[in-house]
Amino acid sequence: MFYRYEDGHRLPHDPLKAIVAPRPIGWISSRSREGKINLAPYSFFNMxxxxxxxxxxxxxxxxxxxxxxxxxxxxxxxxxxxxxxxxMNATSVNAPRGVSEFEYSGLTPVDCTLIAAPRVAEAFATLECVVTEIHKPKDRHGNPVSAIMVIGEVVGVHIDETILTNGLVDMTKAQPVSRLGYMDFASVSETFQMFRPKWEESGR
Ligand SMILES: Cc1cc2nc3c(=O)[nH]c(=O)nc-3n(C[C@H](O)[C@H](O)[C@H](O)COP(=O)(O)O)c2cc1C
Structure with missing residues (x-):
């Protein structure tokens, strides 16, 4: 099948988020100027x-x-x-601004090392970030859309060493959860390795 996006998909549910999948989940913790703390999952997330x-x-x-x-x-x-x-799913609740999703979901906030935002004590890894840009994307006609893209520079990295095997982050221990389409999620259960080709060794 093919459809122009603007004509609609005619399927029971929009397939787009199932096609751009799996998406890593950034579990974003932050602090307001007055010291309230916040936690929410975002799968429009990447490095x-x-x-x-x-x-x-x-x-x-x-x-x-x-x-x-x-x-x-x-x-x-x-x-x-x-x-x-x-x-994580509990922290996506549409709680009123100022209500801590840490408390709502029974998670433990601990201080970060270099920034004021809290981190999730139970998480195996956390990236501490300082904002570089808050970007307002536009559509192809140049009209602003409702999305707001926050970009941050990683200034600190926490890793629980129990997820390391020989110094490498071991996916079978970290078991990262990703977002698929619809109400579906996946966690990594199998990995395989590939090495990037070198043109000079290809014989062409
Ligand atoms: C796995 C998952 C991924 C999500 N990804 C996004 C996302 O990328 N962008 C977004 O706006 N909302 C996303 N949501 C919904 C937000 O988490 C939800 O609206 C939440 O209440 C926002 O919290 P906040 O207002 O405290 O920031 C996601 C929810 C879940 C469960």
Whole structure:
């Protein structure tokens, strides 16, 4: 099948998020200027540069995470492992601004090292970030859309060493959870390796 996006998909549910999948989940913790703390999952999340290390998440609308981050220009991205799936999902509750999703979901906020935002004590890894840009994307006609993209530079990295095997983050231990389409999630159960080809060795 093919459809022009603007004509609609004529399927029971929009397939787009099932096609752009699996998506890593950034579990974004932040603090407001007055000290309230916030936690929410964002699957419009990724790393966009390594030197410096920049990561981004995108909020569809001006949600609490964006509001807090605009105030303090810092946030942390916590890793969601399979054992934290239910708690992660609980933190997506549409709680009134100022209500801590840490408390709502029974998670433990602990201080970050370099930034004021809290981190999730139960998470196996956390990236501490300082905001570099809060970007307002546009559609192809140049009209602003409701999404707000927050980009942050990673300034600190926490790793629970129990997920390391020979110094490498072991996916079978970290069991990162990703977002698929519809109401579906996946966690990593199998990995395989490939090495990038070198043109000089290809014989062409
Ligand atoms: C796994 C998962 C991924 C999500 N990803 C996004 C996302 O990328 N962008 C977004 O705007 N909302 C996303 N949501 C919904 C937000 O988590 C939800 O609206 C939440 O209440 C926002 O919290 P906040 O207002 O405290 O920032 C996601 C929810 C779940 C469960």
């Amino acid at each position: 966009i540069s390594t030197r410096p290390c920049l990561i981004m998440f995108s909020s569809e609308g001006h949600k609490d995470s964006v509001a807090f981050i605009e105030e303090t220009r810092e946030f942390a991205a916590n890793l969601v492992s399979a054992n934290l799936s239910v708690a």
